Amino acid sequence: QLENVGFIGLGNMGAHMARNLVMAGYKVTVHDINERTMKKFSDDGIPTKRSPLEVSESSDVIITMLPSSAHVLDVYNGQDGLLTNGSRLRPWLYIDSSTVDPQTSRKISMDISRCTLKEKKVYAEKPIMLDAPVSGGVPAAETGKLTFMVAKICNNMAMAISMLGVSEAFALGQNLGIKASVLADIFNCSSARCWSSDTYNPVPGVMMGVPSSRNYDGGFSSKLMTKDLDLAMSSACKVGSKCPFGSQALQIYQKLCSDGCELKDFSCAFRHYYAGKDE
Ligand code: NAD
Secondary structure: OEEEEEEOOOOOHHHHHHHHHOOOEEEEEEEOHHHHHHHHHOOOOOOOOOOOHHHHHHHOOEEEEEOHHHHHHHHHHHOOOOOOOOOOOOOOOOEEEOOOEEEEEEEEHHHHHHEEEEOOOOOOOOEEEEEEEEEOOOHHHHOOOOEEEHHHHHHHHHHHHHHHHHHHHHHHHOOOOOOHHHHHHHHOOOOOOHHHHOOOOOOOOOOOOOOOHOOOOOOOEHHHHHHHHHHHHHHHHHHHHHHHHHHHHHHHHHHHHHHHHHHOEEHHHHHHOOOOOOO
């Protein structure tokens, strides 16, 4: 049985995307603040709603295709927004295909993760949010050939694992008597080189301008990394993908948070978990 899809934002891209879903047989309900756009849809027999909240009440899946972060925040958290109706939601999947900054996606994802489902689904215990921007422009939207980039949680899982790997290796190197700056020079011109070693090094004193150089303040909090790993593990579980390192990384970040480091940058795993020595 095809899901009831709520589509919000029927502009250059969204109008085509919503119509393609209708043609594919989905039961689509739409909303836009532009009255003329709404009329075109209702004239074509596609149900329209006066607010995001009303859309959410009749949908299992919500797709937003809005101009920018402020519009997305408004549609989710504004008056009669998608999350207005307290913490028990009907839709189990929220897909934001607008191109927005990661802070906005993270905020919405956090807000959704605090909610529960009105009715649990076989494939979801809690509502899920996907940050899924698209590429291909209006022609691809029209012909149903957009590229969706939903790989962010995979990227963040790899980033978490590489950060822990670099932290562990630096801690071992220092315990063997090698200075962190020497280790960094070696790693960064060898096969261990990666973003965690050459751009965001977790060892205090190795790089300027990164969270490790300012007591791990600012940056990407361990709490958010834990949330992303949690999302990655739930997704892995759903598709039967084995992620032993991902699941170990989740445990490490959960421990970091319960030890009081939840607001510190995720590279603080080096100091806290591996107890490496500074330069
Ligand atoms: P658009 O401006 O044509 O359409 C946005 C729609 O959102 C409009 O119909 C507007 O009325 C509606 N809207 C704005 N605020 C709203 C609100 N609060 N509630 C309900 N509806 C609201 O934009 P677009 O070109 O369709 O692009 C949408 C997103 O896709 C943007 O983030 C853009 O960066 C991204 N994108 C666009 C293209 C492209 O070629 N146009 C390609 C890739 C990605």
